Amino acid sequence: MAEASPVRAALADAARYGLIAAALAFPILALRAEPDFSNKLVLEPRWSWMLGAAVAAFLVRLAVALAPARAARKPAAAKAPSGFAKKATKAFAAFGLGLIVAWPFIVLLTLGPSGALKWIDNYGVQILIYVMLGWGLNIVVGLAGLLDLGYVAFYAVGAYAYALLATNYGVSFWICLPLAGILAAFWGILLGFPVLRLRGDYLAIVTLAFGEIIRIVLVNFSALTNGDAGIASIPRVTFFGLPFVAGPKGFAAFFDLKFSPIHRVVFLYYLILVLALITNLVTLRLRRLPIGRAWEALREDEIACRSLGLDTTKIKLTAFALGAMFGGFAGAFFAVRQGFVSPSSFNFVESATILAIVVLGGGGSQIGVAAAAIAIVGGSELLRELDFLKQVFGQGFDPTQYRMLLVGLAMVVMMNWRPRGFVASRTPTIFLGERKTIAADLVQEGRG
Amino acid sequence: MEVFLQQLINGLTLGSIYGLIAIGYTMVFGIIGMVNFAHGDVFMLSAFIALILFIALQQFLGLDALAPSFVIVLFASMALTGLWNFAIERLAYRRLRGSFRLAPLISAIGMSIFLSNFVYVAQGPRNKSAPPMLSEVIKLTSGGAYDVTLSYKQILIVVVTAVLLAAFWFVVQKTPLGRAQRACEQDAKMAALLGVDVNRTIAATFVIGAALAAVAGVLYMLYYGVVNAADGFVPGVKAFTAAVLGGIGSIPGAVLGGLLIGLIETFWSAYFSADYKDVAAFSILAVTLIFMPTGLLGRPEVEKV
Numbered sequence: 001m002a003e004a005s006p007v008r009a010a011l012a013d014a015a016r017y018g019l020i021a022a023a024l025a026f027p028i029l030a031l032r033a034e035p036d037f038s039n040k041l042v043l044e045p046r047w048s049w050m051l052g053a054a055v056a057a058f059l060v061r062l063a064v065a066l067a068p069a070r071a072a073r074k075p076a077a078a079k080a081p082s083g084f085a086k087k088a089t090k091a092f093a094a095f096g097l098g099l100i101v102a103w104p105f106i107v108l109l110t111l112g113p114s115g116a117l118k119w120i121d122n123y124g125v126q127i128l129i130y131v132m133l134g135w136g137l138n139i140v141v142g143l144a145g146l147l148d149l150g151y152v153a154f155y156a157v158g159a160y161a162y163a164l165l166a167t168n169y170g171v172s173f174w175i176c177l178p179l180a181g182i183l184a185a186f187w188g189i190l191l192g193f194p195v196l197r198l199r200g201d202y203l204a205i206v207t208l209a210f211g212e213i214i215r216i217v218l219v220n221f222s223a224l225t226n227g228d229a230g231i232a233s234i235p236r237v238t239f240f241g242l243p244f245v246a247g248p249k250g251f252a253a254f255f256d257l258k259f260s261p262i263h264r265v266v267f268l269y270y271l272i273l274v275l276a277l278i279t280n281l282v283t284l285r286l287r288r289l290p291i292g293r294a295w296e297a298l299r300e301d302e303i304a305c306r307s308l309g310l311d312t313t314k315i316k317l318t319a320f321a322l323g324a325m326f327g328g329f330a331g332a333f334f335a336v337r338q339g340f341v342s343p344s345s346f347n348f349v350e351s352a353t354i355l356a357i358v359v360l361g362g363g364g365s366q367i368g369v370a371a372a373a374i375a376i377v378g379g380s381e382l383l384r385e386l387d388f389l390k391q392v393f394g395q396g397f398d399p400t401q402y403r404m405l406l407v408g409l410a411m412v413v414m415m416n417w418r419p420r421g422f423v424a425s426r427t428p429t430i431f432l433g434e435r436k437t438i439a440a441d442l443v444q445e446g447r448g
Numbered sequence: 449m450e451v452f453l454q455q456l457i458n459g460l461t462l463g464s465i466y467g468l469i470a471i472g473y474t475m476v477f478g479i480i481g482m483v484n485f486a487h488g489d490v491f492m493l494s495a496f497i498a499l500i501l502f503i504a505l506q507q508f509l510g511l512d513a514l515a516p517s518f519v520i521v522l523f524a525s526m527a528l529t530g531l532w533n534f535a536i537e538r539l540a541y542r543r544l545r546g547s548f549r550l551a552p553l554i555s556a557i558g559m560s561i562f563l564s565n566f567v568y569v570a571q572g573p574r575n576k577s578a579p580p581m582l583s584e585v586i587k588l589t590s591g592g593a594y595d596v597t598l599s600y601k602q603i604l605i606v607v608v609t610a611v612l613l614a615a616f617w618f619v620v621q622k623t624p625l626g627r628a629q630r631a632c633e634q635d636a637k638m639a640a641l642l643g644v645d646v647n648r649t650i651a652a653t654f655v656i657g658a659a660l661a662a663v664a665g666v667l668y669m670l671y672y673g674v675v676n677a678a679d680g681f682v683p684g685v686k687a688f689t690a691a692v693l694g695g696i697g698s699i700p701g702a703v704l705g706g707l708l709i710g711l712i713e714t715f716w717s718a719y720f721s722a723d724y725k726d727v728a729a730f731s732i733l734a735v736t737l738i739f740m741p742t743g744l745l746g747r748p749e750v751e752k753v
Contacts, residue, residue, distance in 0.1 A: 020535060032572065033499060194738050201549070205483060205688065206737055209730035212685070359554055405569060408565060412539075412559055415544060
């Protein structure tokens, strides 16, 4: 027989993938173990799920195999962005910022105070917290190239710092906010000092261990933290001393407004927006200082850094402490927004979500991180809205279950497809003569 | 004395399970220098596969006798989990060899999140309790303040672990596959030049690691009788701790580390505080990596430019 036609080969290959997918799905997808009335596990066959997995694998593989072969890719991003592209980016950034600043009022005007609450709180404040956390972690992961799997520990330090100081000693939020940042930075130095000599992947695991230790201590040290039950009735945010309450002493009365719970939410929105923008500004400024350049040099090649006489421990420690500090600010904000903190808010899934935001944002790119935060957090909020899917897949269907499934999958796909992120290029902060964008393919560390 | 003896037995049982998982970490690390973060979740997946197969044998084939169904479940889970890890390596890690150093780790973290949520979606959030099996115990001492017992399960776990480790040791030391593995571990480029199929050897390493994790999963399911989709994380980190403690890259080290972690955990729970037993394991991990990064039996690593 002459050589098989490419279509035939692709079909055979896809069939193999389909069969493997079916075998993988056989016990775990096709048979669901559910306890019956006597609490004994009974299997419910769901062969359609297994068939679905097999067909999906077949189709995806077939599509990949039959897609026209892409021309051998040169490092295409190597050409410098044209003047127009630069202007367009700038205009887009300005437009985006304008939209974000005006967001609460746009929503208020279109939906009215009662409908707007959800859109400002869930889609505004919630996303901005993660934007801030992403930017904070970006200093550690994106700029300095240190993989921190326990970032949520510093978020917890900030949140508990405010919760404990406010409930036990009545310290105001505006005093606690800087204190929370300083405390978190202090913890960052404390934890970072012994571990920063480790190589990248060991560092990641040790930070994971520290994050878990802090969470376990929060759960078990009940005398201070009230254990799993958490700390409730934390004082709410005030408008620089004016509480958001109805009555003559509140914010609304002072400004001659009609009392509405939306005031507090709008204020929280602008507060977290300012905090996030400060994080961004500090990061952008620091990148131009010697320390920021040292971070990026460290990310690209640690051995070269050391050979050039940079004190890598000091550089890593500053990145770690600064990242932790912003985590602490965000934590204090989280506590004042929720009015309640408990250890379950600070588990590994949270760390992994923040890391996913940085990774999908393409470590190092500020806009990318913000976009990833909007996609992941906003996307998972949107999943809550998809009630109509229940009509399609039956009552038991809960779209929010799929959130972390998709996040995990996105991380794998991202690493395989674009390990350097959506914005797969690096603009050097220091250059000779003319600034050229360097394709990400050319700046891989650890080759050879 | 009774407490000590009982905890020694419990610790060795738990340690056998950790040791089996730790081998998967240490082998993958030895051969491609990557921390396979998803390995703990592969272990959890195998426990689920075992549970479902057990029930399926009872429900569809009416097979109630424990011995034959145990053997069938053990080998079937080893095969299926091996296939899973083969697919994971192929899709999530293979393209990332030679990428920047953290890329495979990040991909593995994504895979770990994916796997635990996949099982969560497929099997539901509730704990699954297996039907009680093999619950007889032998009393070793009696009359004292406290009866020391050795259950049949514990004997089974230690015996199965020992037999499979011996078989595994034979594979690594005496077969062509094992030779290829050791060659790739020392110098993958040179091994490729000498005709070793490096890709296939790495895939085989993942399959073997997963098969051993599946043994651990079957035994874990049998021992505790409960599995949950979130069960991969903590045993995974502890098994990684065991691999690091024993010296990552060293197979006897992984087993030794597993036994030590199992013993430390049970003694810590018995004499200090069960609430902080995970803190003990995590602290050992941190302390070992900081002060003794080569572990007990590992070789020092030389960083070349």
